[in-house]
Structures are given as structure tokens and as C-alpha cells.
Amino acid sequence: MYISSSNTKGRYIIGIGTLFIAFTPLVAWAASSTSDSLDWFKMTMELFGGLALFLFGMEQMSAALKAAAGDQMKNLLSKLTTNRFSAALSGAAVTSIIQSSSVTTVLVVGFVSAGLMTLSQSIGVIMGSNIGTTITAQIVAFKVEKAALLMIALGFAMLFLSKKEKVQHYGNVLMGLGLIFFGMGIMSEGMSPLRSYEPFINLMTSMERPLYGILVAALFTALVQSSSATTGIVIVMASQGFISLPAGIALAFGANIGTCVTALLASIGKPTEAKRAAAIHIIFNIVGVLLWLLFIPQLAVLVTYVSPVAANLSGTEKLAAEVPRQIANAHTIFNVANTLIFIAFTAQFGRLVERLIPDKTTPKKAIIKPLYLDNDLLETPALALDMVRRELAHLASIVDAMLAKTGDAFRERDARKFDEIAKMDDQADILHAEITDYIRKLTLQNLTEQENENMMRYLSINEDLERIGDVIETNLVEVGKEAVRLKLKATETERTILSQLYYQLREVLSTTQTITQNDDELAAQNILHMKDNINQLVREAIQMQAKRLKQEGAENIDVTHMENELMDSMKRIYSLSKRIAKLSLPKKLFQEPD
Numbered sequence: 206m207y208i209s210s211s212n213t214k215g216r217y218i219i220g221i222g223t224l225f226i227a228f229t230p231l232v233a234w235a236a237s238s239t240s241d242s243l244d245w246f247k248m249t250m251e252l253f254g255g256l257a258l259f260l261f262g263m264e265q266m267s268a269a270l271k272a273a274a275g276d277q278m279k280n281l282l283s284k285l286t287t288n289r290f291s292a293a294l295s296g297a298a299v300t301s302i303i304q305s306s307s308v309t310t311v312l313v314v315g316f317v318s319a320g321l322m323t324l325s326q327s328i329g330v331i332m333g334s335n336i337g338t339t340i341t342a343q344i345v346a347f348k349v350e351k352a353a354l355l356m357i358a359l360g361f362a363m364l365f366l367s368k369k370e371k372v373q374h375y376g377n378v379l380m381g382l383g384l385i386f387f388g389m390g391i392m393s394e395g396m397s398p399l400r401s402y403e404p405f406i407n408l409m410t411s412m413e414r415p416l417y418g419i420l421v422a423a424l425f426t427a428l429v430q431s432s433s434a435t436t437g438i439v440i441v442m443a444s445q446g447f448i449s450l451p452a453g454i455a456l457a458f459g460a461n462i463g464t465c466v467t468a469l470l471a472s473i474g475k476p477t478e479a480k481r482a483a484a485i486h487i488i489f490n491i492v493g494v495l496l497w498l499l500f501i502p503q504l505a506v507l508v509t510y511v512s513p514v515a516a517n518l519s520g521t522e523k524l525a526a527e528v529p530r531q532i533a534n535a536h537t538i539f540n541v542a543n544t545l546i547f548i549a550f551t552a553q554f555g556r557l558v559e560r561l562i563p564d565k566t567t568p569k570k571a572i573i574k575p576l577y578l579d580n581d582l583l584e585t586p587a588l589a590l591d592m593v594r595r596e597l598a599h600l601a602s603i604v605d606a607m608l609a610k611t612g613d614a615f616r617e618r619d620a621r622k623f624d625e626i627a628k629m630d631d632q633a634d635i636l637h638a639e640i641t642d643y644i645r646k647l648t649l650q651n652l653t654e655q656e657n658e659n660m661m662r663y664l665s666i667n668e669d670l671e672r673i674g675d676v677i678e679t680n681l682v683e684v685g686k687e688a689v690r691l692k693l694k695a696t697e698t699e700r701t702i703l704s705q706l707y708y709q710l711r712e713v714l715s716t717t718q719t720i721t722q723n724d725d726e727l728a729a730q731n732i733l734h735m736k737d738n739i740n741q742l743v744r745e746a747i748q749m750q751a752k753r754l755k756q757e758g759a760e761n762i763d764v765t766h767m768e769n770e771l772m773d774s775m776k777r778i779y780s781l782s783k784r785i786a787k788l789s790l791p792k793k794l795f796q797e798p799d
Contacts, residue, residue, distance in 0.1 A: 251395025262384025269377030292329030300337025309334040325555040339537040341433035346533035350390035356383030418455030426463025435460040443528040446521035453532035493543040573632040598722035605714040630678035637671040680774040702746040729786035
């Protein structure tokens, strides 16, 4: 069973605590001032107990969906850079799984920072993410509380009787959905006596004032940092006839504004691209609400026309039957309409936030920072692992650049270039440590079997890349500095055979970078196939050395020692690259021993 992260649990505890603080004075006052027979203690326990089940069910369902659809989310988000409309659809699809437009925005920031998409292209994804958050409201509005316990039982059976991980994930989804409806039923039952309680009815009626309703929903959403939770609770209250359609629409609008707080908090201390993405999210949501603020009555008429009608009911029962679906439809129509209206102006949005948040003119610090690792993605392991893979490619590119500079330094016998390589290894060490720490944090999450395998594979690749950097910095650089100090000239062996070996190794590291970037199995096989060529070059170098020693004797023993050190180091680099290649291949595809 999935357990919420401490961050999510903290948000929900704050939200429930806030409701408790707000509701307790009303209970105390009502209990002392009314002469009716309402059981306030029972009502309070049912309200908060049901709310706890409702919120836990939401988190359970979301976590299971993330695990079940992790690879699909990753693949979907990797194809966003061509069309703003497909970007909006992809943003909606991913957010409907994650149930957090803020997490989608954070992910988009990573792509923009890495140059994988432009800011204007990312705007479509951010707009589409608002549509994805309406899915929960649509699910909750179905009002199938009577099937809740059956869903929990079926989900439990799938979880504990099946050995297939995929079936277990969908069992968790079903259990989460059942808990949502079961919590709804308990809350509805707990609040039903309030239908005849005048002060509470007056309080709910005040929500029809748009600004008041928007403010209340925005504050609650800012506390729990989930617009889906807010709209779900609004629909539950509407199912008891407490909230009219105009009030429900105002509360849904407020939830859209309140969720901007999450994006704002996530951008604090982040790069300029993160602040711009958060600004787009905030501007889009607030402008969208302001655009519709005066048209709430017209929107109410529209959703009444397109929503089911309970013709055989009247009064509060009619409201309870019709308004939940109407609010869910209004929430969806509002977000879809805003996306269609504003998506034509993505370029203008981009230019606006670039003016509001200009690029920093301060020089960049020399210390390297990860390009992709973001703690906000840890709660979505499939996407966090994808960022780890991209950061490994970043590390591989630095190691490849180190080897490239090593060749130049040897050809020119330039001591300064050897010192520069040592500094580049410091950058590689920093990235290695950052990746290791990020993976450590990832181990605290609920990982699928496949995700756990990928995590361990990436951890091994991280170690091997760091070792390659150390071989270059410790062995090759030291040999090079010694060659400079002793003023050793390049021999024919170094100029021909070892030069060929070096360029073969450059191809190996370039291919290793491709493996880490794309999980490319063909590239991994190519590295394994290079073994014969590399061994042949080593043999030729040794034969040329032996021939030279016969002719010259031991007078150039320092040169021979240098060449042997070079060959040993390059063979070590190939061996480590080969290990990375094997980690990226199914075991059945190779039988070649280390």
C-alpha cells in the first residue's frame, strides 16, 4: 500500500487542521445556542474522518497511477516540442495522472532549462495542465458511494492476490478510488443534519458572492496545495445541497488561483526559467478567473443546459442531485475554454514574462550545478529517474570533454592543459555527488520493481563515470605531466598506434554518452563490439615497443614506461565503459565476459 510523502501528509494535515480550527468555534457556539437535538460530536467526527479518508484516497490513487503509467508519462513529455496544441493535450494527460499541475510545471522547467523546449513551447503544457486537474472533480461527481466498499474490496484482492506488479498498481488505484467515495459518503452523512440548521445554510449562501467564495477556496487550496482536493470537497458539499451552482463555480475559480501558490513556492531560489514558468502559471490562472468573473451566471446557464437533470426531484434534493455534476462540468469548461482562448498567445505570454523576469546579468559561478535534478519531482519516481538519466548524460559529456582535452595536452605537451583537466574532474566529482544524493532521496519513495532496477543501474553508471574521470585525472594527467617534466618526445608508437587507440577511445566515450542520454541498446552493443579493435591496437603497440627496444636498448626506458601507463589507463577506461554498456543491455543479449 502506498503511503504519502511527508510533504503531502503535511499539506493535508494543515488543511484538515484549518477546517477543524474554523469549524470548532461554530460547533461550540451552535451547541450552546441551539435547542435542537443535533449530535455535534458525531457530526464533527464523521466530517473529519470522512475528509481524511477522502484525501488519503486521492493520494493513494495518484501514487498508484504514477507507478502504473510512469513510462508513458516520460514518453509523452519527451515529444512536446513540436506543436502547442499537442503540448496542451500532453500537459493535460500527464497532469490527470499526477494530479498536480505544479509538478507538471516543475518538470517543464527542467526541459526549458536544458534547452529541450523553448519557453513559448512550454506554455502550452502549462495551460494543458489545468485541464488535467479537472479529472478528479469529474470522477467525484459520479456519486457512486454505494459501490465504494466493493471497489475497496476488489482493489484489495487485486493488490494481495496478484503477483503481477501492474495488476497490483491498478488494485491500488481501485482502492484509492473506493476510499474517495467512501470518505465522500461519510462526510455527506455527517453533514446531512445541517440541511435544517439555519446558520450553516446562511454561511453557505454567502459563498454565492463571487469574491468571497474565490477568497475562501484560494486560501484553502494554498494550504493543502491541491486544487483537485478543494474542488472534490466542494462537490461533496454540493451533494448535500449546501452549495448552489454559482457558489460552486466561484469556489472552483478560487481553487485555480490558490494552486498558483505551489508554483510560486517551487520557484523560490530556482533559475530564471523556473521563475518564468511559475509566472506563466500564475498569470494564466488569475487572468482566466478575472475574464470569467462577470460571466458566472452565463456559465451556470451553460452547464445547466449540458448537464443531466433530475426532473423527478425538487428543492434541496434536486440541488444535491444536479449541482455536483454541474460544478464538475463548469470546472472543466472553464479550464478548456481558457486554454483555447489563450493558446494562440503563447509567444506573447513568453515575451511578457521575459520582460517581467529578465535574465540575470551577474556572472555565473565556476562551481557546476546539476541541470536536471529537482527535488520536486521525487514524488513522481518515473520522472525523477528520467531526470537522473539526463544528468548522467551531462556527467558523461564532461568526462568525454576531459578525454578530448587530454589528447590535445599530450600532443602539445602543455602542462597548463593538464591542470585544466584536473579542474574539470572537480566538476565531474561534484555532479557525481549530486546524483548520488538525489538517488539516495529517491530510495525513500515508493518504487516499482522496474523503477528500483533502473535506479540501481543508474547508480552503477554514476560510479563508473566517476571512475573514468578519476582514471583520466589521476593516471593520464600524471603521466602527461611527467612527460612534460622529463621533456619526453612523442615516439612513432605514440604518434601512430596509441593515437589510433586514443581516437577509438574517444568514440567509446561518445557512444557511452549516447547510451546514458537515450538508454540506447544499439550504442551499447557497439561498445562491446569495439573490444577486438582495441585489443589489436594494444598488441600492435607492444610489438612496436619490443622492436624499438631491440634497436635502441634501455636508453628510452622512460618513454616505454610512459606508453605502458597510457595503454593501461586507456584499457581501464574501455573496461569501465564496457561495464556501462552491459548495464544498458538485457543479459540475454551478451555472453562476453569481463
